[in-house]
């Protein structure tokens with residue numbers, strides 16, 4: 001490869017100096033965004049009118065953001081997401097702790113857990129609607145049952161993989177049971193717990209939208225589904241995009257910040 | 268008071284430890300008195316840590332008995348002993364600062380809360396790690412962490428203290444200073460200490476008595492009373508003499524493991 005400017009590496013680097021000014025993360029983010037917009041643009045030409053154009057969608061987004069009923073749906077859905085996320089996280093974490101620490105509980109719950117993880121989410125949704133009707137409870141129930149097993153599984157396996165030498169230390173120094181749980185076990189699980197929570201948050205909001213589309217008269221999912229029935233594809237795209245961005249901001253902003261704070265003892 | 272009339276703190280009777288099929292400790296009998304500093308010497312893998320895990324109450328022996336202050340361990344009614352244990356690895360909680368790690372042990376001890384702060388400050392300064400009081404353990408060096416672990420064991424007014432090679436991760440200069448401090452602390456507090464080490468000179472300098480073990484599975488090879496009065500000087504020729512004497516005795520029974528060490532010593 002005689003043409004490579006190996007003999008003049010400094011000149012070679014010089015040309016790329018401007019890139020060094022932009023942080024790598026921002027750069028790759030920008031490249032990703034541009035690629036998505038490009039693909040979207042091509043698809044909107046290829047699949048007209050089913051894929052809306054970028055500018056039409058942006059305009060629809062602007063309209064939605066100024067619309068009261070959009071915000072009503074948005075906060076309703078957000079409330080449902082947070083409620084089922086909280087319930088699934090708490091139920092899942094507590095169950096995971098119990099199963100991980102207790103062999104009898106493990107023997108009892110393990111097959112159930114395997115089953116729960118294998119059942120496709122729509123099955124939960126359908127059965128919940130059959131069991132408690134299409135009210136607010138059905139979605140909440142379906143979501144909690146669908147998401148909690150993931151949290152349980154992650155917590156359980158991390159309880160098993162805990163550092164037993166710290167348990168011995170706790171035993172030697174007579175740390176009370178509550179302290180062992182709070183200061184020895186749970187901090188060890190924290191990294192996994194936070195991953196589980198991110199995962200369960202993402203799963204929660206996606207499922208809430210599906211549940212709303214199937215069984216609720218209101219909320220973001222219902223609004224997307226209604227627009228779809230009326231073949232108003234730009235509204236479908238606009239509402240979906242706003243909601244996805246909002247959920248991403250929540251996940252990264254809030255959960256990310258919590259993570260930084262709780263794991264600050266790490267390198 | 269002569270040694271024989273002092274109360275027994277830690278007594279092992281016909282003690283054995285096996286892991287599944289393999290025997291780690293064959294048979295140990297010893298009686299450690301209040302205020303005694305006993306060093307344990309034995310080739311690597313002979314079962315020293317296994318022995319500490321049993322006499323600390325962590326692991327039931329596969330045979331024999333352990334008595335702490337004349338109360339038998341591992342029976343239904345026995346209370347867990349109150350001891351300090353410097354594990355071979357530091358075993359600090361990485362999500363708690365140095366001070367918080369010490370406080371969590373103090374909180375479970377009988378030490379009155381009003382005295383914690385002063386005690387912590389004192390012990391950290393003795394161990395030359397005062398400046399790390401509010402540091403996360405992950406940001407400390409191996410030797411600094413080990414010293415926090417020593418501080419934790421000394422702070423809680425234990426009936427006895429087990430130390431598993433506590434100074435092996437330190438540079439020689441720091442180790443010397445800590446050996447000296449350790450002698451001082453133990454004399455002032457009349458602590459009962461079981462101290463596992465690979466350094467024969469360290470054992471001779473620190474201990475009243477050295478339990479020399481055989482190759483694994485461990486038995487007592489010799490219960491060796493250190494024939495030196497205190498205070499001692501680490502560079503004293505007599506310490507070197509006693510060290511050489513012990514090396515001569517163990518050379519054959521320790522086999523290969525010893526030949527490596529004697530070439531260093």
Ligand SMILES: Nc1ncnc2c1ncn2[C@@H]1O[C@H](COP(=O)(O)OP(=O)(O)OP(=O)(O)O)[C@@H](O)[C@H]1O
Nearest residue numbers: 286290291309310311312313314315316317318483
């Ligand atoms: N948890 C365990 N399970 C099975 N075997 C073990 C276990 N712990 C130790 N052993 C075995 O028991 C023997 C004694 O180990 P131990 O850790 O007590 O030695 P040691 O004298 O402390 O060695 P070192 O000086 O290297 O620390 C070794 O042969 C080791 O392989």
Ligand SMILES: [Mg+2]
Nearest residue numbers: 315316355431
């Ligand atoms: Mg050991």
